[in-house]
Each structure stands twice: as C-alpha cells, then as structure tokens.
Amino acid sequence: MQNFFAMGGYAAFVWPCYAIAALVMAGIAIQSVMDFRAQQRLVRELDKGKAARPRAAAREAGPDR
C-alpha cells in the first residue's frame, strides 16, 4: 500500500494529475446539472404566470425558423 501511494517516487506528479482531472470533471458536471435545474425552475415559474398558452412557449424554444 505504501508502495502504491509512493508511485515509484513520482507521487508528486501522478496524484495531482488524477486529482485535478477529478476536480475539473466533477466541477463542470455539477455546474451543468445546477444550471439545468435553475433554468427548468425558471421555465416552470414563468409558465405558471401565463398558464393560458403554455404550448406556445415550448414551440418558441428553438431559434427562429
């Protein structure tokens, strides 16, 4: 086990590499999911405010065509 963590003397390079990868990938994953939830919540709130034509909003979601 001691050997494993020592990484043949290269622990100072191998472990930061894995740690930074984990940090960056977890970071962008969390940010993406939180952004999605925030936008979803906003849509629901706005839809509730104008329940008369909720389908029109769905159709308008894409850019102009």
Add this chain to the structure above:
Amino acid sequence: MTAMSDLTASQRLQAFANPARFMALSDRLLPACAVVTCLLLAAGLYLSLFVSPADYQQGETVRIMYIHVPSAWLAMFGYMVMAGASAVALVFRHPLADIAAKSAAPIGAAFTFLALVTGSLWGRPMWGTWWVWDARLTSMLILFFLYLGYMALWATIEEPVRAGRAAAVLALVGSINVPIIHYSVVWWNTLHQPASVFRIDGPAIASSMLMPLGVMALGFTLFFVTLLLVRMRAEIFRRRVRVLRLARTER
C-alpha cells in the same frame, strides 16, 4: 402527426432537430448515459491505477497518460463537434445546431485545460520542464484560447441568433487549428512524441496499456456526450425563459 415510418430520411432528421422532440429523447437517454459513464470511468480508473504495469522507461509516470491522452483527444473531438455543429447552424439553420455548438464549448475547454495541465505534470519529470514552446504544446494552447474566445463571443452578444452566427464563424475559422495540432508532431521537430495509437502501422503501445487507455477514452467520451445533453437541455430552457420574458414585457 404522421408516423415516423411514413417520413423520408430528411424529414426524420428534421423531426429530431425539433427541440421538443430532443427534450423527450434526451430525457429518456440521460439516465443510461450517466450510468454507463460512471461504470466506464470506474473501470478505467481501476485498470489504469492498479492493473496496468509501470513503463520500463517512464516508471509510474506512465499512469498520467491515462488522463492526459483521453483529455487531449476529447479537447479536439469537442472542437470538431463545435465546428461541425456551427457549420450546420450556418448552412441549414437547424434549431438545435447552435445550441449543440454552444453547449460543447465549455466541456471542450475543460478537457483542453486538463490536457495542458496533466501534460505539464508529465513533462516535468520526463522532459525536465513544465512547459516548452514546441508546436504541439503551442497549438494546444491556441485551442484553449479559441474555446475561450468562442465562449466570450456568446457572452458578449445578447441576442442568441446574432451571437450564434458570429460564434459559428469564429469556430469555423479556428477549426484550421485541429489538423495543425494533429500533424504538429510530424511537421515540426517537437519535444512532444509523435502519435502512438492512431498510426498507419497500428498502435505502437503494449496491449496492457492500450486496454486501460481505451476504457478511459470511452469513459471520457461518454462523459462528454452526457454533459453535452445536459447542457443542451439547459440551453433550450434558457431560451424558453428568454422568450417568455420578452412576451411578458410586450404585454
């Protein structure tokens, strides 16, 4: 609505480009994508840290490769997705294309950053330097700046259609950098080694290392796809919010 089987191929493609249908389809696909991504990354991590051997020249630092190489591939793959979607957005005005291009950029930028940092961590013990201005490293740094410039352009222009068009042009002009990155190790004398996996004469790397690398690369790719779907869904909602707010102020 007509059944899918009655439609021509191009009509079917159009149907999938419909944001509402994309939302329904991605909603069903996402849980499976997320689960497979986690399984592949866990397997890849186990293989690269415990199963694969140390290199006879590089020792344990070879384990950096299992992060560095997939990150670099995804950095370029992400740019190709972004540039491809931008081309489709400019030519065909597909409603989902510039949403896809915009959503791919931050993920690609993250992988470019990872490729640069892990490369630096690998270069220090193996080359004796954190950084050198050779063609491969420099073109990779330019890729990172292209991603940042693309994202900045989206951020500065408020109106999505205009922003999308300007950003798409930037993405297409910048795509000249992708082959330059790939061939940089051939065209110039670089400190960075030439390709050892995608070669005409087959991979020049032991299968005990190719396997973990392949699993990691697959895991990274699925991670990219999963996040791309999540970000596209967020972007579709963001535009819906914008439209609803505009409609509200008009009344």
